Amino acid sequence: MTRTETIPTERRSWSVDWPEYAPTDITPPELLASALAHEVPDWAEAAPTPADVPDWPQRMGAALVPFQLDARGWPLHPQGRTGRAGRNLGRWGESAAADPIVVAGTGRARQLLLITRDDIEEEAISGGMLDPGETALDALARELREETGLDLAGHRPVILGKGVVDDWRNTDNAWVASVSALYWLPVPVTAVAGDDAADANWWPFGSLGELDAAITAAGRTLYAAHRPLLQLALDHLNQG
Template identity: 30%
Template sequence: MLELYKRLDQPTREETIRLGRLGVKIDGLGRPVNPHFVQDFGHKGLVQGKGMFYYWGPNHTVDPVVIGQENNTPKVLTIVRGDNGLLALPGGFIDLGELPLSAAIREAHEETGLDISQDPHETIYNGQVNDPRDTLHAWAETTAILFRHDGCPPVIAGDDARPGSAVWLPLAELVEASLHGAHAMIIAKAMQRYHELAQPTTR
């Protein structure tokens, strides 16, 4: 039974080959090693396996940062996660074959009811992020997209957001809040870019 468990708790040969081609470090059992933990490889205190993730290696997520203005104050669209009770952006996993932009629009609508499909947008971050679900062999890589929305219309929490938690919050309140994963870093990048875009251009 132990040997069967060991075989099940490691990638297939095809998965190992695919991850190797992506340049991911592979251990002696064919498992990918989290780049953030390479120096601690073999450390017994680290959670091994896929943990709560779907895939070995990188698990691709999307984080839409939707910013609107109310009374001349920029506000960020947020929800409270149903799994850990932390304030968060209305993001999630990218479905197989789905583009990050499509996933961002879908997640925002599922979790807040807001349509951001026509909003001006740009990618502000793409890469690995610290996530509380990270293990030695599976981790999150996100695409964060800034959306500039017209105003701050009413929103309704849905999907896996805590009921009644969707709300627009000013930066001052977000600075004091406990945010999920790397969302504080992502929001800071988004706000910086938002203010850059708001500056008048000089010729």
């Protein structure tokens, strides 16, 4: 599912001059200007280009990961060139997301809750985009409830970090950044897949290697973009 255009490390930074740079446009048909003029998907903003977005100062001030605008006033991916252009997300610039990581048990009995995403059919952390005006904590609890049936609104998670997610939809001018948080439960509880999840299961979580082995043995695949977030969770858990 992931599109990858290799950008040489020495040319990734926006400060490096690269006149020949020609990223691949991955804008889907429903987000092209001609389509937006007739109908705007309920998950997307109507702006056909970043020049049509009126609130860049507010977006920059609220961003999980700071970013800059180029000479045209277009947002630039915080980590540099991606090799991809256009927009395959709801918003130009940063799309803020919440990724709740739910772990149960300790030691050899420690387990991790993952969903099977119905869009890419891979095992992943439940999570998704923040709704307008929604806080990260509210989004974490909502996504868990919608995708796994777990109501952990009364739990106070450990915020692990904020960062850009290596999402296949990221482009030079539209990307996903996420708040990742760790919920710990004494024992696994029943989870029921819902919303964007095709399945929900608990997996052994002593290490990423153990998790990989279990998922592979079941004939499934771990969503690669979530590996760094899971390692953050393991690092935190192993400090105790």
